[in-house]
Amino acid sequence: MLDRLAHALRTVHPDRPAVLHHTRTGAARVRIRRGELADLAEVYAAALHARGLTDGATLGVAVRPGPRALAVMLAAHRLGLRIAVLDPAAGPDVLAARLALARPDLVLADAAAQAVAGWAGPLARRADLALPRLTSLGPVATLGRRLPGCAPRLRTGATTTPAPRTGGRDTDAVIVFTSGTTARPRAVVHTREGLAAGLRTVTELVGPRPGTTVLGGTFFVLVPSLAAGATVALPSRTPAALARQLTRSAPAQTYLTPPQLRAALRSGARFHGRVWTGSAPADAALLRRVKEAGADEAWGVYALTELFPAAAVEEAEKSAFTGPGDLVGAPLPGVRTDLGPDGELLLAGPGARHRYLGEEPDPWVRTGDRAALAPDGRIVLAGRLKDMVLRGAENIYPGLYEPALHLPGVELAVLVGVPRAGAPGDERLVALVQPRPGTDPHGLRTALQGPLDRMGSARPDAVLFGEVPLAGRSRKPDRTAASAYCARELTA
Structure with a gap:
């Protein structure tokens, strides 16, 4: 899927907008065009290769979602690197423990993620960001605008030699941290093929179309949409601005979390086309409100860091369910289900994580959710087993x-x-x-x-x-x- 995206950005209307952002009034502005995004990925690949990062190295990334983060992912894919996703908002103690586990060869961080000292301290607090001091991070490079106190910028003009295409084998693609303790943090490892399988499932489920606008900001929205030739609009941060953005852009597909949907509805948002929500429970009442506000369809997606996506259900089906528990829908193609002795839902499939970092591979994902399986195979959740x-x-x-x-x-x-x-x-x-x-x-x-x-x-x-x-x-x-x-x- 990432190879397909890199090719499509250059060959399918490279002058069209790839990513939009919206002003407070809801007006759309082009953040980057398709050909420019492909160029940026090439520049980052050359710069990372010049830093000595080669096939199998680990690249830590603490960059806010958007074109830069996506370009880094494409560059890492080309070089055969694995990315360790670093969340600066987790707090310095947790982040330091995660860095000790992942041991990245280089950390790419934007200025906001590095705002740890001097006058930049208030910026970090306003952005809810905190990183350990740079000396404890190992090699760090700033991506994008550099502010005083930040690490040196990634040198993107140091070489004109294109980076080699060393990626291709089914090696580790991404590390995403989840649970554990400060002493023993836990991280999910997805391989290149597992990541591709998840992206294919999203594409088949959502079906983005060329020339349309998709509103959403996650990696699993950006990649399939751009590969299909659609334009992605990053959601506005404030509910009022998001409501205006939805009205003016009228996206064919929208992906927002349940809290974002509730806030947008309170601000009088009107929806269009199909709306998708996940990352938190979405009851039938919320999905009905979205359709009453103009959406043609409203879908709840059940997904985990270990397997995205696993199941999906549309509002009409969810509202018609009268049994106990929360219907999250039928398993998506390729997803297998089972129940543990205590009723815990177990999942497996081509898009499942390969293993937890430092542990042996296990085909079955323990979801931590208590569930029942209907005779037709649909999944009905009945509460959580884990402490999350x-x-x-x-x-x-x-x-x-x-x-x-x-x-x-x-x-x-x-x-x-x-x-x-x-x-x-x-x-x-x-x-x-x-x-x-x-x-x-x-x-x-x-x-x-x-x-x-x-x-x-x-x-x-x-x-x-x-x-x-x-x-x-x-x-x-x-x-x-x-x-x-x-x-x-x-x-x-």
Whole structure:
């Protein structure tokens, strides 16, 4: 698929816009044209090759989604590199642990991701970004505009020699970090063929058409759409601007997360064509509201970092389902399903991750979701088994952040999700801290500010002091009871 995209950008209307962004008024502006995107990928490939990155090297990428990030992916594909996706919003402690696991040969970061010191510090806080200082990252190069305090820019004019096409074998393509703990972070590894299989599934499901506009900003939207000859519009960040953008651009296909859809609907958004949503639960009521706001079809997509996409369901089918649980649809072509002894949904297929970094390959993905399989094979979810908290469209794994809460004076501390009213499947993240007897609560709350600040985008919505419920013979924290306790305390 990436080879097809690189070829299509040069041969299929190279002068047409590839990526658009919209102003606050909703007016569209060309971010980059198709031929220019192909040229940028060639420039990055030559620059990375000049830095000594060859087939099998690991490239860390901390770049906001958009044309630059896509050009880097195309360049890495050409050179046979594997990309480690780095999320600067995870906080410096978690990010440092992830870097130690991935051990990238070079990190490409934009200026916002590097805003860690001096006058750039406030910029980092406003953008919810935090990176360890550059000396702890290893070799770093700035992609795009360089601000004071940033690493040297990637030298894109240092060579005019085209980079060789060394990629092609079914090697590792991308590393995406998920769960684990700070001491032992966990990362999903997709191979080139597995990534291609997932992209093919998206193409067959969505069916982007040449000359149309697709609104969305994820890699799995950009690649199939541009390969088909469509133009991609990056979603505006504010709900009001997004509503105006939807009205003016009238995209044939739209992909937004459920929180983005709810915010856009509150701002009076009107939809067109087909609308897709995922990354968080989308109930039938939300999909109906999208169709009432003008969409021809409204689809919920069930996907995981380990397998994207796995299943899909349109609003009419979802609304007609009257059984218990959440219908997420029939498995997409090639996806196989099974249930574990505890009812956990297991998935396999050509687009599934190859392995977790540092572990042996396993064809079956443990989803962490309890499920039932209808006689016709459709998947019905019945709640989560794992500790993950889903806030907005972000997966937050308590094990990555709870150790930082165990300061002197803390007996026990857990992070739990509390259901958010009016947003099915969305949760508030709450820290429940049990002080040791005799600890001054005011002093402890002050001491917790440092660890909380270092959690980045996983900072809790609330911090409560109280006794953490325990259960079982091992007397482990009972997260279900802790969540219920926090819900009662927040209501009170």
